Each structure stands twice: as C-alpha cells, then as structure tokens.
Amino acid sequence: MTDSTWITIISLGVTFFFMLGVPVFLVIGYWVIGMSFVLGLPLINTGAALGDVFTDGFALLAMPLFILTGDLINRSGIARRLSDFAYSCLGWLRGGLAMASLGACGLFAAISGSNSATTATIGSMLHPEMVKGGYDERFSAATAAAGGTVGIIIPPSIIFIVYGFLLNLPISELFVAGIIPGAMMVFAMMAVAFVICTRNGWGYLIKLQFGRVFKTAVGAWLGFFAIGLVLWGIYTGKFSPTEAAGVTVGFCIIVGFVSLPIFKMMGSPSEERDFSERGIGEYLVVKGFTPWEVPSITMRSAQIAGILAPLIAVSVVMQQILSVLGAQEIIGDFVRGMGGYYAVLFTSMAIVFVAGMVLESLPVTIILAPILAPIAHSVGVEPVQFGVIFLVGASIGFITPPYGLNLYVASGVTGVPYFRLLRYTVPYLFSLLAVWIIVSLVPALSTMLIPAAG
Template sequence: MDNSTLITLVSLGVVVLFLLGVPIFLVIGMWVTGASLVIDFTLANIGVTLFEGLNFFGLLSLPLFILTGDLIAAAGIAKRLAEFAHACLSWMRGGLGLATIGSCGLFAAISGSNSATTATIGGIMQPLLVKDGYDSRFAAATAAAGGTVGIIIPPSIIFIVYGFLMNLSISDLFVAGILPGMLMVIAMQAVCWWMCRKHGWGSISPLDVGRVVRSAGSAYLGFFAIFIVIFGIYSGIFSPTEAAAITVGFCLIAGLIVTREIRWRALPDILLRSGQLTGMLAPMIAISIVMQQVFALLGAAETVQSFIAWFGSGDVVVLLVCMGIVLAAGTILESLPVTVIFAPILAPIAIAAGVDPVHFSVIFLVGAAIGFITPPFGLNLFVASGVTGIPYSKLVRFALMYMMGLTISWLIIAFVPWLSLGLIPQPG
C-alpha cells in the first residue's frame, strides 16, 4: 500500500479510539507515531521535540493562571463579583440572568478558563436563578454560555497556547481579546434579556445605588486582581508570566488573610486540581509541535489551501471558510485540540489573504469558544450539566439561542478588525 492509504488507515484507527473515549493526547500521540513510521520520520524526533516544545519561559504563565482561577473561587472573590453584577443589573428584566453573564466576564478577567468560569459561576448563580423564577434549564444554559468568554477575555489560557504555537506576542493577544470579549458578553446579555422578557422570568427591583456601592466595596479584591492583569500587561509593567505570578500571590494572600475562606489544609487540594489541569494541557502543547512537523511533511497546509481555493480566492471568502472549519471542528473537539491541529494550518492561509495575525487569532478562538455550547460536544454544557444535575440534552435548546447571539458578535469581530487591534499599543 502507498503512504496515503496507510496514513488514511492510521487516521481512521485513531478516530475509532477517540470515539471509544481514549484521551485526546494519546489519540494524537498515536497518530503522530503511526504517521512518522509511515513517512519514515525518525521517532527520536518525538522525544526531543516533546521536551523542547515545553522548554519556553512564557508557558510558565499557563499553570499560574490555572491556579489563579482555583484560588479566586476558593477565596470567595467570585461570589463577591457576582453580587456586584446583580446589584448593577437587578433593575432590568432578567437582571439576575444578565448578572450571571456579567459575572462570567468578570471571573474570566482573572481566571482564563472557560470550564472554571462555567463551573464556578454556575454553581453560585444557578440556584439563585431558579429561586427567582427562572427556568432551571435556561439558568444552567446561561452559565454555560457565559463561560465561553473564559478563553477570550484576558488572561486566557488558550491565548497563551496560541501565541506559543504561532510565535505571537502573548501580551498583544491578551489586549486583543478585551473588546471582543466585552462584545460577546453584551450579545449574550441581549439574548438573555429577550428570553426573560418573552417568558417573564426573574423579578425586577429598583436600582439601589447604596447596594451597588456596598457590593463594589465587597468585590474590591476581584477588581484589584483584574487591574493587576489588564493594566500590568497593557502598560508593559509586567509580562504575562509576571502578571500571573503576582496575581496568584495576591489571590492566595486575599483568601488566607482577608476573606479567610481558604484554609491552609485546603491548599493541597487546590494545588492538586490546578496541577491536574496543567498535566492535561502541557502534554497536548508538546505533542502538537510534533504534529505540526508531520503535517508539514504531509503537505496538510497545501491540501487545506486547495480546499479553501475551491470556494474562491477573495479575502472574505477565505476568512469565512476558515471560520466555518473552526466552527465545525469546535462541534466535536475542545478548544485546545482545535487550536493545536488547525491554527498552524489556517493561520498562514488567512495571513496570506491579508488578515492580520493577531486579528485572526481572535477570530479563530472566538469560533472555538462558540464550540463550547455547540452540540454534539459542547464542553460547557457538560460542565453545567454536571454542576446543576440537569441532563445535557435539556440544555441544548437554550444554548442554541445564545449561540445565535455569539455568532452575530463573531461576524462583527471578524469584519471589524479595530475591535481586536485598536487597543494594542503601537511602537513609537
């Protein structure tokens, strides 16, 4: 058999393993090994590249931002941010639902994780939403949808991965995600308001300025943590890694001394949870470097480029087809494998068509984020289902409404580059 047939058989074999539930890292690793044997690419390269792929100072911010998310949840900072959001929005129809999405945005501005955002905010807000008269399925879907901004609003774990893979400034990527993330929050809040107005969900209470001020004072720790990350990176005072380390230290001290909701004996469990997630992400990043090398030898980029060219050669056509590929991949894969598999292939094609590389990174990852609530995968829907106990299938209907709002915001982000590039400091 020729090499193309053997590669096809290897690919089909690992797809079967994926469908059987084999971890994605092992699936990709098996494919890389099998493909390397087929094309006679030395296996010694795998070991060397796995090490060198992680031997990068900028990746130190990855475990630190993961730990930050666990610390702010354990320290009660997330709950205080949610209370502030509700105080600001309680005067509107669906105010508590709007506050849930707003809380996700605030939590994302410290944690950088979609699943952590969904689990933490969903666990806090879903019981309150149900108590206030919201449909329990809608409440859980709202937390799942709100969690999509976890990888867009900086700091973002997946932006760190993307920047590392594509050799882009992580600081620039973080800044580029600010306005698009805010637009996504507004789009989801618009959907939430419309749904609540249609069904009459949620109570309305007059705006209490005193309550807003008091809740803002209670949430000052969260605001300061956001300030450390956003202002520190934007101004150039901190690198992303330095900002992550300082934020971890701040949240740890805040939880131990100020809120006193973190106990010393709980620290090993918090560190273990963060370490487990880091242990899942780091091998994926390493094996992705090897996979890029194999893809290059197989001519994968040229194949995809020919496929896209079949639709036309205009920059708009290229961008729309790339977006379609990302969205389709996001329906069956989590954002990390979508990024490590498709970003090295699609980004050069989009850049050749005239799309700014930083702008495309935002377009790419917003599409991957929408995949978090897109069946049949929809990771955030599984997380929300696990937190609330509501079956996955019962969340899909409401998640699709949020998906429509997110898709509209995605198109705006794609065709208004200023949203991604306008805040990035220009040299000189």
C-alpha cells in the same frame, strides 16, 4: 499494504476511539505514534519535540498559573463577591440574575483565563439561585455554559497564550485585542437573556439601590484589584503575561491568608446573607483560606494543567506529521483557492467552526492556526486580528454539539442532562455568531487598543 492504506486504517481507528470517548490526548498520541511507524520517523524525534515544548515554551508557564488563580479566587470567596456585584447592578431588570451570571462570567474570566473554570464556578454558584428565582433549570444551565465561552477571550486567556506561542505573536497584544470582542460577547448574550426572560416572565425583580451597588462594589474590591493588576501590568508593559500570572497568584495567596483570620474574628458570617444586612467589616474581607488548603487547591490546578500541557505537546508533533503528509498544503491550497480577502477569511472561519464542533479549542488552535494564519496574512488580514477572529470562533465551539465542552461542564455542575441544555443554548449561539461576524468585518474592534499597549 501501502502506506496510504495504513494511514487510512490508523486514522479510522483513532476516530473510532474518539467516538467511544477516549481522551483526546490519547487519540492524538496513538495517531502520532502510528504515523511515525508508517512514515519511518524515529520515535526519538517525538520525544525531542515533546521536550522542546516544555523546555523552550516560557510563555506556556502562564497557563498553569492562571488556572491556579481561578481556583484561588473561587476558594477565597472573591468570585462570590463579583457575582453579588453583578446582581446588584442588573437584578432590577427582567432576567437580571441571568444577566448577572453572564456579567459574573466576564469578571471571573478577567482573572482566571479558562472557559471550563468560568462555567463550573459561576454555574455551581448561581444555578441554584436562578432555579429558586423562578428560572427554568435548562435555561439556567445553558446560561452558565454560554457565559463560559468568554473565558478564553477576555484577558488573561490561556488559549491566547498558546496561540501567541505557536504563531510567535506578542501575547500582551493578543490579550489587549480580546478586550472589546470579549465585552461584546457578554453584552450580546445579556441581550438574549433579557429577551428570553421577558417573554417567559422569569426571575424576581429587586429594586435598583445605589447603596446596595456601592456596598457590593466595595465587597468585590479585591476582585476588581486583581483584574486591574493583570490588565494594568500587561497593558502598560510593566510585566509579561507570564509575570502577570505569577503576580496574580501571589496576590490571591496573600489575600487568602490575610482575610481568613479577620473573617474568623467576625464570627465567620454567612456569605449567603444579603449585603444590606452586613456590617462594613463583613464586606471588606472575604472568607479566605488556610496555608494547609493551598496544596489541595494547587493539586486541582495541577491536574487541569497536567491534562492541557501534554495535549499541547502531542498536538505540536501532530502538526509536524501533518506537514510531512502535505495536509497543510492541501488545506492551504483549498483556502487560497476561494479567492480574495473575504473569501479566505470566511472560509477559514467556516473551517474553525466545523472543527470546533468535534474538537476542543486547544487541538483546533494547535492544528489549524499555523495553517490558516499565514494564508490570512497573505491576503491582508492583520495577524493579531486574525488571532482574535480565530479564537472567538474556537470559543463558540464550547457550546456547539456534539462536543461542546461547556455543555458537559454545565451539565456536570448543575445536574441538568446534556441534551436538555441544547434548546436554550441555540439563541446564545446565534448571538455569538453575530458578534463573530462583526469582529471579523471591523478590524478596529480588535486592534484599536493595541497601540496603547506598546
């Protein structure tokens, strides 16, 4: 058989594996090994490429550290305090708890940098509260799934780190560029939640009490400090994103260790009790964790990093093989053939959207970003702006079936079946698409804060 026949057979075979639910890492790995044999490429090249990713990718060290940060703030109780603050600010509006869930997603994302961690943490905490508060369980789960999309846009962002590594762009500038688009995504989804809940009469209202807002703000001070620490350090250039990740992990560990004995001295008060019933000491500290819990927390974070890191490495090799096959030239010629600035930009966005429907954001970024970014730059799209456009589109893929990773995560933590989430996901999807188009048409939304970062 000819090489083209073998390439077709192997590609169809791994596609079948993917449809059966075989992990994406294995699917890409099988394809890479099969293509290496067909093209006569020695497997030692694959091993060398994998090694280079892990030994030369200093920026990638931030990825496991930010994953660990998300787990630490969840275990310590900081995430619960952030959600309490969001609810005290928005609970007086119809759908306030839903909007608070979305606001809490934004705050959590500003520390963790992960979409799945954001969805899982906020969904597991607030879904039961929303159901008790009279919200439809499908809407509640869909809200957690949609809110998690900002996890990779609001800095720090794991996927921004990968994008900057691949395209040799300053990760700190990418982080800063994601602030305004990420905030726009949160507010757009809040507007959707308000409209849906107003129409259906969902949610119990609470009075807007500035004393409660103040107390919950004080209670969330550790979360705000962690967010400020990351953004201040990166925004002012005091430390790199990788250093910021290390500093934040250290901060969270210190908070966990120091808070626990104080929390126990107060009799381990319930974190579920209303803030109005707590003494000042109770909302100044979080429940924390013991040194003996750190290994289990770290192990969970390592498991997630252990899934992502090999996927990055094998996708880089896949990108190299696609280059040998001429796939980059084919896609590049197709996109360039669309015409000028806007034609190239919207064609690239369409490709990212379709790819996000069937692949996770990481392989989408690793495979397509090195192809599309240079083409966009050649027609005048600023590289950092295109990075934001690309990754906002990739984030939307988290709630687009049939893949929709956040839909699976939300289904898992809430117990609501996957297909029952889709009805209430659609309005959020359209709001995010509207933000995506606005961000693509107004470059200043991505770039206006960058000069201050330098």
